[in-house]
Amino acid sequence: xxxxxxxxxxxxxxxxxxxxxxxxxxSSVPPYLFWYVQYPNQGLQLLLKxxxxxxxxxxxxGFEAEFKKSETSFHLTKPSxxxxxxxxxxxxxxxxxxxxxxxxxxxxxxxxTVHP
Amino acid sequence: xxxxxxxxxxxxTVTGKKLTVTCSQNMNHEYMSWYRQxxxxxxxxxxxxxxxxxxxxxxxxEGYKVSRKEKRNFPLILESPxxxxxxxxxxxxxxxxxxxxxxxxxxxxxxx
Numbered sequence: 001x002x003x004x005x006x007x008x009x010x011x012x013x014x015x016x017x018x019x020x021x022x023x024x025x026x027s028s029v030p031p032y033l034f035w036y037v038q039y040p041n042q043g044l045q046l047l048l049k050x051x052x053x054x055x056x057x058x059x060x061x062g063f064e065a066e067f068k069k070s071e072t073s074f075h076l077t078k079p080s081x082x083x084x085x086x087x088x089x090x091x092x093x094x095x096x097x098x099x100x101x102x103x104x105x106x107x108x109x110x111x112x113t114v115h116p
Numbered sequence: 117x118x119x120x121x122x123x124x125x126x127x128x129t130v131t132g133k134k135l136t137v138t139c140s141q142n143m144n145h146e147y148m149s150w151y152r153q154x155x156x157x158x159x160x161x162x163x164x165x166x167x168x169x170x171x172x173x174x175x176x177x178e179g180y181k182v183s184r185k186e187k188r189n190f191p192l193i194l195e196s197p198x199x200x201x202x203x204x205x206x207x208x209x210x211x212x213x214x215x216x217x218x219x220x221x222x223x224x225x226x227x228x
Contacts, residue, residue, distance in 0.1 A: 043219035
């Protein structure tokens with residue numbers, strides 16, 4: 001079964017510092033990869049996704065992520081954190097084939113805190 | 117306005133009393149899904165549907181039922197709710213598997 005691991009349930013950065021949120025998955029078949037953000041008391045909003053093509057994906061709000069097949073990783077980065085980036089971030093993986101085709105698996109989430 | 121709607125938004129019920137949480141989307145999406153969100157566990161997929169009359173189990177289907185009789189609706193049914201089903205539930209839809217999922221606003225369920 002697919003598994004998604006987000007290293008660090010809490011990440012704290014200073015405003016203006018680099019944001020790095022880590023995500024690793026277990027599938028041996030390149031899947032579809034997503035990062036979502038959830039602000040307090042709200043639903044999830046898509047930040048970016050990888051399906052095929054260029055492995056460096058740019059999303060909204062200055063975020064980007066790089067698909068590294070050899071490392072089975074899809075880490076999320078932002079060069080300079082803003083106070084408004086404080087939220088919970090979820091990595092998600094959808095199998096693109098096999099018996100669990102269509103199933104979407106989320107990581108456990110990383111809460112990002114941004115200090116002034 | 118393109119959206120996913122869920123009803124009710126909040127529900128407190130008692131053990132064993134059957135309930136249904138409705139989900140509807142107006143985007144003609146093929147793929148719909150239900151998740152539950154619990155602290156420290158992220159979102160876990162309960163059931164998903166790739167089209168009308170096509171449903172499949174996610175990671176935590178026990179205690180839940182779904183149906184997809186129409187493209188726009190995907191209700192979640194708890195035949196005999198138990199306290200361990202107290203959670204925040206999200207419905208989502210997407211045009212197809214590789215596309216963005218649009219999430220509903222969530223339903224906070226408490227089973228006493």
